[in-house]
Amino acid sequence: MPIDTRAIARILHLMLNQPTCYLAPNAAARLKSHREYGVYAIAPIVRDELIAMFGGEVVTQETFETLNERLRRLSLQIQENLFLVALNEGPADYVNHSCEPNSGLLGQIELVALRDISVGEEITFDYAMSDGSDYDEFECECGAPNCRKRVTGRDWRIPELWKKYAGHFSPYLERRIEKLKREQAS
Numbered sequence: 303m304p305i306d307t308r309a310i311a312r313i314l315h316l317m318l319n320q321p322t323c324y325l326a327p328n329a330a331a332r333l334k335s336h337r338e339y340g341v342y343a344i345a346p347i348v349r350d351e352l353i354a355m356f357g358g359e360v361v362t363q364e365t366f367e368t369l370n371e372r373l374r375r376l377s378l379q380i381q382e383n384l385f386l387v388a389l390n391e392g393p394a395d396y397v398n399h400s401c402e403p404n405s406g407l408l409g410q411i412e413l414v415a416l417r418d419i420s421v422g423e424e425i426t427f428d429y430a431m432s433d434g435s436d437y438d439e440f441e442c443e444c445g446a447p448n449c450r451k452r453v454t455g456r457d458w459r460i461p462e463l464w465k466k467y468a469g470h471f472s473p474y475l476e477r478r479i480e481k482l483k484r485e486q487a488s
Contacts, residue, residue: 322357323394329353329425331393339396340424347419353405354394354413354425358386366437378432380410381474385437399453400426402446406470407431416470430457432472 325331328345347353356378363383366374376388376395388395397405397413403426408414413427429438436455443449450457457463458475459482471479 322359322388322390323392324355324357325393326351326353329393331396334398334424338398341393341397343419343421343423343425346421347415347425349415349417351415352408352412353415354397356386356388356394356411356413357392358388358390361385361387363435374437377437378411379435379437379474380432380472382434386411398424398426399429399442400424400444400446401428401442401449402444403427406467407472408470410472410474414470428457428463428467429453430460430463431467431470432475434458434472434475434478 325341326347328343328347328351329341330344331339331341334340341354358377360380361369361384363385366377366385366387369377369387373387373389376391378386380386394413404416404419404423405413405425405427406416407427413425419425426444430453433453433455439452439454442451442453458471458478464479464483
């Protein structure tokens with residue numbers, strides 16, 4: 303049987319260019335400003351509903367530090383010294399930060415609604431739920447009344463956020479928080 307090189311090329315093209323994330327059908331990415339994207343609800347989203355799943359290649363911190371800025375921007379810290387890097391950008395990669403988010407992590411890569419989200423509302427999560435390193439620090443312009451003004455890899459240490467986001471930190475940060483609580487109690 304002859305090898306269909308065209309079919310193989312099509313499959314390889316799809317595999318290499320397919321986004322490595324998932325975005326629920328009731329959300330869509332769109333241009334937010336002249337160079338920034340956001341993800342918005344295009345149908346009502348109810349509390350605890352799955353909105354997105356992040357994907358990519360898992361790399362060590364050592365490898366991560368050698369990556370260019372674009373790839374580092376499209377990444378999520380998932381464990382101590384491990385990062386999930388989106389090699390093929392997809393719509394879930396455009397979920398932005400807010401200090402007053404409407405979604406949060408469930409495990410390492412799932413994003414769920416923290417409350418009901420209305421049509422047209424931008425879907426956001428607080429990067430403090432996932433970032434425990436200083437690779438993605440920036441001046442925050444979310445406009446929330448409780449805006450921290452600067453997002454850092456140390457924000458997970460803020461006790462007010464522990465209660466606010468209980469159950470929605472990445473598991474490795476949950477372990478850090480529990481350790482910190484034990485140390486503070488003794």
